[in-house]
Amino acid sequence: MTKTIAILGASGYTGAELVRLISTHPDLKITALTGERKAGQPMAQVFPFLRHLDLPDLCRIEEVDFAGIDLAFCALPHATSQAVIKELPRDLKIVDLSADFRLRDPGDYEKWYGKPHAAPELQREAVYGLTEFYRDDIRAARLVAGTGCNAATGQYILRPLIEAGVIDLDRIILDLKCGVSGAGRALKENLLHAELSEGTQAYAVGGTHRHLGEFDQEFSALAGRPVHIQFTPHLVPLNRGILATAWVDGDAARLHEVLQARYCAESMICVLPFGTTPSTHDVRGSNFVHIGVVGDRVPGRALVVAALDNLCKGSSGQAIQNANLMLGLEETAGLMGAPLFP
Amino acid sequence: MTKTIAILGASGYTGAELVRLISTHPDLKITALTGERKAGQPMAQVFPFLRHLDLPDLCRIEEVDFAGIDLAFCALPHATSQAVIKELPRDLKIVDLSADFRLRDPGDYEKWYGKPHAAPELQREAVYGLTEFYRDDIRAARLVAGTGCNAATGQYILRPLIEAGVIDLDRIILDLKCGVSGAGRALKENLLHAELSEGTQAYAVGGTHRHLGEFDQEFSALAGRPVHIQFTPHLVPLNRGILATAWVDGDAARLHEVLQARYCAESMICVLPFGTTPSTHDVRGSNFVHIGVVGDRVPGRALVVAALDNLCKGSSGQAIQNANLMLGLEETAGLMGAPLFP
Amino acid sequence: MTKTIAILGASGYTGAELVRLISTHPDLKITALTGERKAGQPMAQVFPFLRHLDLPDLCRIEEVDFAGIDLAFCALPHATSQAVIKELPRDLKIVDLSADFRLRDPGDYEKWYGKPHAAPELQREAVYGLTEFYRDDIRAARLVAGTGCNAATGQYILRPLIEAGVIDLDRIILDLKCGVSGAGRALKENLLHAELSEGTQAYAVGGTHRHLGEFDQEFSALAGRPVHIQFTPHLVPLNRGILATAWVDGDAARLHEVLQARYCAESMICVLPFGTTPSTHDVRGSNFVHIGVVGDRVPGRALVVAALDNLCKGSSGQAIQNANLMLGLEETAGLMGAPLFP
Amino acid sequence: MTKTIAILGASGYTGAELVRLISTHPDLKITALTGERKAGQPMAQVFPFLRHLDLPDLCRIEEVDFAGIDLAFCALPHATSQAVIKELPRDLKIVDLSADFRLRDPGDYEKWYGKPHAAPELQREAVYGLTEFYRDDIRAARLVAGTGCNAATGQYILRPLIEAGVIDLDRIILDLKCGVSGAGRALKENLLHAELSEGTQAYAVGGTHRHLGEFDQEFSALAGRPVHIQFTPHLVPLNRGILATAWVDGDAARLHEVLQARYCAESMICVLPFGTTPSTHDVRGSNFVHIGVVGDRVPGRALVVAALDNLCKGSSGQAIQNANLMLGLEETAGLMGAPLFP
The missing domain is CATH 3.30.360.10 (Dihydrodipicolinate Reductase; domain 2)
Structure with a gap:
């Protein structure tokens, strides 16, 4: 029951952390990685610590065929995210790691982020991604907004x-x-x-x-x-x-x-x-x-x-925990790795 | 008008910081450095960063001739300090960097440090060393208690x-x-x-x-x-x-x-x-x-x-600022060095 | 085909790293952890980063029943290791992480470690644990000596x-x-x-x-x-x-x-x-x-x-790779986790 | 016998280190600080650690009146330095901290820096600034090239x-x-x-x-x-x-x-x-x-x-040591401060 995954914005730290965690996840497989400025580059060049993995090269978002993709993580910058997600297929499951869908009220969004929201209808649809408190909603959601760390x-x-x-x-x-x-x-x-x-x-x-x-x-x-x-x-x-x-x-x-x-x-x-x-x-x-x-x-x-x-439970780990729920997988799959000390 | 200085307990960080600051002080000269466990060792061995200085070797407190010393900094551990200072000449000016004389009330001392004070009469004499708020008292003091950082x-x-x-x-x-x-x-x-x-x-x-x-x-x-x-x-x-x-x-x-x-x-x-x-x-x-x-x-x-x-203004720098006052020197002498950045 | 594991000397960094790696290993289960000075303490106290795991408390070596144990990792200090291993059951598989069995020649050992070896017969038996170069020997070995990092x-x-x-x-x-x-x-x-x-x-x-x-x-x-x-x-x-x-x-x-x-x-x-x-x-x-x-x-x-x-491939990760070979498991089991960056 | 100093390129680390060292130098006084992109800003904004000093604001190089200046430190980027120094008064003493005048041979310069030198006649004039080995030449020099750290x-x-x-x-x-x-x-x-x-x-x-x-x-x-x-x-x-x-x-x-x-x-x-x-x-x-x-x-x-x-003896400290020689001051003036430890 392996699920196929795209990561949009894979050249930043949260994108790389998603790849790291998914690399030992039993049920997820990455089939697309995007990075606009670094499109065409292999991940091993952008993040040499991922060199041991067999990963697709970075591409541009428009090159991704979303037909075969079960869920997309969106690790794009704030504001970019809403513009991109608005254009994605309406039946694609999405976990967004940006700030764009955290605030339900368009007025609140404008107050804190300084401009009107570009996709207010999606804003209404989005479920706030604090797993332990929105678990049932997340399980049923199409679009989950990762929380601030x-x-x-x-x-x-x-x-x-x-x-x-x-x-x-x-x-x-x-x-x-x-x-x-x-x-x-x-x-x-x-x-x-x-x-x-x-x-x-x-x-x-x-x-x-x-x-x-x-x-x-x-x-x-x-x-x-x-x-x-x-x-x-x-x-x-x-x-x-x-x-x-x-x-x-x-x-x-x-x-x-x-x-x-x-x-x-x-x-x-x-x-x-x-x-x-x-x-x-x-x-x-x-x-x-x-x-x-x-x-x-x-x-x-x-x-x-x-x-x-902050990068794991505060962002990418939370995102995977939510994706597990959305995809009908075990909630903690791929997330029980021990901390690194020292 | 060079003043002669002893530092009791020169093998710790506050002792070393005193030496560092005094090394460019125009009016102070170190004539004795003590360190019980490291007595006999040159400072260049205990703190190689002081290697360029011409300093006396570490000795034991009883080896110090306090006759020619204008002021002693006492950078000894808490509790040790009161026992040592009790035995020093009663006319020796002292700046203590330990916690021993910060609290004026013997009951307070016992409450926070867990045992009775060994030199309550000195405790009464000591002036609290927060320079900007006790300046006049410090100028007239024989024994100044450095504050906690x-x-x-x-x-x-x-x-x-x-x-x-x-x-x-x-x-x-x-x-x-x-x-x-x-x-x-x-x-x-x-x-x-x-x-x-x-x-x-x-x-x-x-x-x-x-x-x-x-x-x-x-x-x-x-x-x-x-x-x-x-x-x-x-x-x-x-x-x-x-x-x-x-x-x-x-x-x-x-x-x-x-x-x-x-x-x-x-x-x-x-x-x-x-x-x-x-x-x-x-x-x-x-x-x-x-x-x-x-x-x-x-x-x-x-x-x-x-x-x-914490080591400078919070401890050894404060101590020198107070010593400057006690010795009739310019208050900021030796203390105007710029911070180190980066 | 889960194998049972003891870790002797689990209160140091290499011991903790073994626990960390084994916590997501599909085929290994820890049944004993020893630490002489910290015997009686739960691992969550000695290493709070392992708090989420269900682990036996630290005990003394003599309290361990080696009967049901498939393999022991020995993460004890140099010199202690040889004395302890000498007394362990002769049919217990052991991966030693100390320096005690790395040198095959007793004269070499004495030259570099300054005293005669206490278990020269085991020294002869031990296989040098550089996996990629001693793979076949390790697979057949009872006692493997982890290399210096x-x-x-x-x-x-x-x-x-x-x-x-x-x-x-x-x-x-x-x-x-x-x-x-x-x-x-x-x-x-x-x-x-x-x-x-x-x-x-x-x-x-x-x-x-x-x-x-x-x-x-x-x-x-x-x-x-x-x-x-x-x-x-x-x-x-x-x-x-x-x-x-x-x-x-x-x-x-x-x-x-x-x-x-x-x-x-x-x-x-x-x-x-x-x-x-x-x-x-x-x-x-x-x-x-x-x-x-x-x-x-x-x-x-x-x-x-x-x-x-140094703690993973240079020590505890190497030890698990060797244990996998000795126990007939897949060589890389539990070891394919991605690096942590940043 | 205070000498007046300009620092060209004071918004980088070597510029700030020059200011730090000069702040306790007995014979040098800063009268101009330049920084093209940050012109108009006070140094306290660019480097808050220098806040306690009374310094001129950053200005553009063309705003500096070099008439009253005894020596200019040039802490500009490589290549920029040669273009700027070429236009400075020919009788101004200069210590350059860039790489521009370190190599005496124009061919060597082109080989290592990838383009022809813009001021080959100054290149010939420049003295290599490794103080302990070029002391007499530096004393007589007008233009000294600081070495690479x-x-x-x-x-x-x-x-x-x-x-x-x-x-x-x-x-x-x-x-x-x-x-x-x-x-x-x-x-x-x-x-x-x-x-x-x-x-x-x-x-x-x-x-x-x-x-x-x-x-x-x-x-x-x-x-x-x-x-x-x-x-x-x-x-x-x-x-x-x-x-x-x-x-x-x-x-x-x-x-x-x-x-x-x-x-x-x-x-x-x-x-x-x-x-x-x-x-x-x-x-x-x-x-x-x-x-x-x-x-x-x-x-x-x-x-x-x-x-x-690297910032002190490898660059700005060396520059001041050379300036001391060029200005007839004591060679180590302002440079005997102890290291900072810890």
Whole structure:
């Protein structure tokens, strides 16, 4: 029951991560890889670490014959994605890794991304891809919108707590420490080794990061009232990994119970023993999420920390988990590889 | 008017940093270096990066003739320091870099460090070494207690804001990102390159870090009422640097004004233009502090971020700045070197 | 046909790497894990990155019932290994990852390791574990001695060239760049992040590295005369990876032909197009070896460069490849995972 | 006797390093900084680590009034430099940090840089800037050509050995490990943190690196016959530092004597005790060079290793040392700062 796969935009990090994960997936086979600027090149040239695989060369999207393809992953840049997907066959299953279909409301999209959406009808159709919370919808979906990697990390902490009503909704602070691959393979001065290693700083400060659109949409829906968290990411000198530290008002022991109850049946999410917190070292290269809860010395305040790999569970691993559901495969197929340490 | 200096405990990172800074100081000359376990060794062996300097070999403390020494830096481990300083000549000027004399109240000391203080009379005499806030006391002091490096970073943000009454005292969250040298040259598994690089995690979670004793002492005194901030440090894979992100309730523009007014005459502290935040890259290896303020999208909430080099301004640079005051030298002598970038 | 596995010495990096690789191996199941100092602890505590796996707790070697075990990996420290293996059941299949059985000659062992061998009869029995060159012997062996990771990297370059007689045997220089995990989880000052990151240096200089014993044994046997290469490793700030640069006298194009011919049927070894050289980035976390050849501007001189992951192909991956052979499994089972990049 | 300085091309790493070093130089004062693309910006914006300094804003070269300037450092890109310098006042002292005036022979220049030189008459005038070997010429020069950073490192090892006739001139191999800042602030994929950290590889393989032009010119002149060394650099994940490992034929003890004799009076160059080798950690951020010699186990072969900071002694520090000579200042003024460790 092997399913055939196309990856549109395979020359970036999330595209390469899809190829990496699919290379040991028992039921998926890649039949097309696209990359506009690098069309014609073999993947071994674009990503020599994939040299051992038998892969199609990169081609242009218009060269792909979608007739025989069961599902396409779309790992294109934001904005490009909506234009491309609009032209794809309407019966093709698609997992989009860009930001284009995460926000359901066209007004929200325009607010956070600065221009009107080019495919609002698809926007309505798209299912938000946070697997553990939209599983049934994803199974039935044609178009799934992968979440932001920061947005996923924060939601794994906060959704169960908001839903259970155990934290103060007006006092949610999310301080993120993010690895550099989240910024993609872009040629920017601040992503150079010489500028980034050996130091750290905040970015998108003051509530301007676009993933806040996702937080607002999801948390407000859950709470049945507007919820606006405070969120600032920090760039730290590591390639993979997001550590989300949530500072919340609530009883730590109760928070831990809620998270444990919510995730005890989830194979990808591990709630650590009370009082311990996770490290990104322990999830690197894997599809796992580690979550820890600890009480602050100030009564009624708690710290909840989550760690995941932004390229895997935060992006390409999530995409494959969703594709597995959409294709009727075992949900965790190809995703149980252990993290790489050290 | 060259002053003669002894460094007790010169085989650790703060000791080496003192030597590095003094090597280009116009008025200080090192005449004794001690290191119990490495006594007899030349510094060039213990720290080959100091090879170009003409330095005395490491010796044991009892071998030092304190008669001709104007000031001793004490860079010994916590608890050792109080035992050693108790036995030093009572007229010797001392800057202690350990935690032993930071807390004025013996009860506080016992609470945070787990045992009674061995030299409570010296504890009373010691002046807290946060230069910009205790300058006159330091100038007159015989014994100055260097602050914790995390404690210094947080206080540079919060002292002016608490004093000016512009933030909610019960809603102060300090999320720190700390470089590894703050843990010293200790042989611990979590400090190995293979365990620490390429990942990040919280430590001393939930309000257990000892520098909270300093925050409580200082902030409560300033506010005239108990102040208990929330504070969790995170270990990030870089060698030097602390980035402190304070999440506070208050008007961001007002906070910026207060900080600018407080620091405009300080040569070591730079308040960035409103809306921008600092990077540890820009202070590495230097005695400078960069502070930035930005308003959150949630009205009435602000983010204040400070960056400094834990080994320099957070420890050995601060110690020399204080020694300059105690010895009647220019306060910034030997401390105006630019950061190292990249 | 699942085979049951014990790992002796599972609290170090090579032990953990064995567990990582076996976790997705279709035919191996771990039934015992030992660690003397950490006996009684769950692996999730010793290596939290393995938390998602259902593993036996660490125990002491004497607690293991070897009756039901098909094969034991021995990832113990050098010298300990020979003492332990001597006492194991004589019909237990063993892959030893230490240096204890790599040298066939007791005199050579004593020369390089500084004391007589404690189990010379086993030394004679052991098969040298460089899979691609001892495949048939390994298939029939009871005790296989894993190679040194540096020794493996150098041999992948040099064995075919020596055998084919295409390089000057008295002019072989091997300059290695080694990641830090090769030194294990030892608490040594030079392995601390603060000492190792952001710099590089040579170690074991001047032909004193113990892996020279392996080079001498293997190359002299191949050549039928003594061969003594020059070899100096350098420690570089990365966790996994060895880059071996061999400077040889010979015709580069001919060397490339020889290597291509030798490895074209090998699934784990990839010879790059002539004129290109490999990066450790492209093999990290995998069992693959990349080899490149380039001619120097000086006629008759060539550069051959090989890259592998010291913990995987250089140690634990090799061990599993050998175990697969010894257990009658497919040789590459569990070993085809793609490298992790970035 | 303060001298006024212009820096042309101050928005790159070598330009910033010049500013850093001059900021604590007792006799130099910067009066003009140029940067074509960033003209009009304050340096604090281009390099926030220089924020504490009172510096002129960046301007265009044509805006500089060279009348009052004693010396200009030219830190422009290769090829641009010759075009700019050609138009500068003929009596202006210039230290050029580009590659444009390193090769004396126009034919050599064209061979290595692929096009004819635009200012051959200046090429003849320029003095090669390896301070310790061209000191008198530099003192009298108007135009000094800074050396390549790799070229400098190799020459510190090899010049005395070639001159003394103690090594085989046809058997010189130089294996370099280079930090990333040597490639400048260029936006290239292979310089991104995600691509460069945690791995290593060779580059400019097979004798194609342009610094070979300098080696050939200098070594052949010294030897009185053509000398063509083998040289391959490797990119290692660190920001500053070059480690040069020379594999040579010669008597190690004799080599050590020659190097010690040659450098014993040099304040910037330290020959380590015989049998020990240097680390780039110990020279980072400084103008010092450390050199070590060790004998190989193969009789008559030796290893000589040198470490320096490519941005400082390899480029901007060298430039200031030369400027000091040209301006009649103390040669080491502003250059005795200790390395930064850790």
